[in-house]
Amino acid sequence: MFQLIFKKDRIISLFVWSFLSFSVIKCLSIFIYSFVNTFLYEAFLYSFLFFIYFFIVKVRFGSRLNYLHYITSSFLFVIGIIMFSYGYYKLVMLDNDYFNLNFFIAILISNLIFSSLLFLLTLIKRK
């Protein structure tokens, strides 16, 4: 069932997309640094960026993701974000900087709710 999603080129595409998303958010965080509850905006943006992956798959591989594949990809996307964030923390930040795991839980929840709603919209449009 998951063979399709775990194909090498799809996994690479997903991780490259999560890397680009991580970089986009890091860059945007320079400008939204002073917002109240910045992490909520960031989690929301991550969900939106993940939703774009749905169309990347459609254009690149000529197939649509079903909901199960979509949610599984979403988990993998968040794992990618955690990996890149931890790498950034280890390589760039100092030991007394924050590495907030709660933030990644917020991204995961946001991905499950917001991205699912966006996925639902694509189904309605198709009908």
Next chain:
Amino acid sequence: MKFTIFFLAAGIILLSVAIVFDINYFNYKRPIPYSQFRKISFYDFKAFKRPDITLNGFKEFAYIKTNRRIHYLNNGNVEITTYFHPSRSYVFAQNIRDLDLLTHELYHFHISEYYTRLLRKEILGNPKNISDNMIIRLNKKYYEFENEMQLNYDEDTYHSYVMQEQKKWEIKIDSLLQSLESFSNPLIHIRSKE
């Protein structure tokens, strides 16, 4: 393949921009140890300020980044030093002559050194049985205490704007540092193989 390379390249470019705002590699200066704190001026605050960043509406502020490093020496001793990071610290304008603001920022550095001395004191209290993991755990614990004190300091003095509170804190921090003067040497003799 083109997709992968294009997105990867775009990601690297964007990430490089983000990194420069965390640590200014274009104008890099090595971390300054606490022993040289008297030499620090606003010219040493070399990081890029984030665009349009304000402190509750005020544009005239500075940010200092400090931490402590633990070096495990070959002879079994440990060296714990507090550092100021010029390329991670910024000020709204480097050519300002605001001594009060500089003093406020330097007292953040003194607070860091105070907790470094407390860490040295605790390690020296049990030098034979202390392991590297225990030192890491203690360091984390003192970072938490330090963060709390740094926040209280900024809150009470309102980032140096409330002069009376600023003076109170200066006296307090000076006396705390003085009380731990005997732990001011970064080198700690433990498990020495000499």
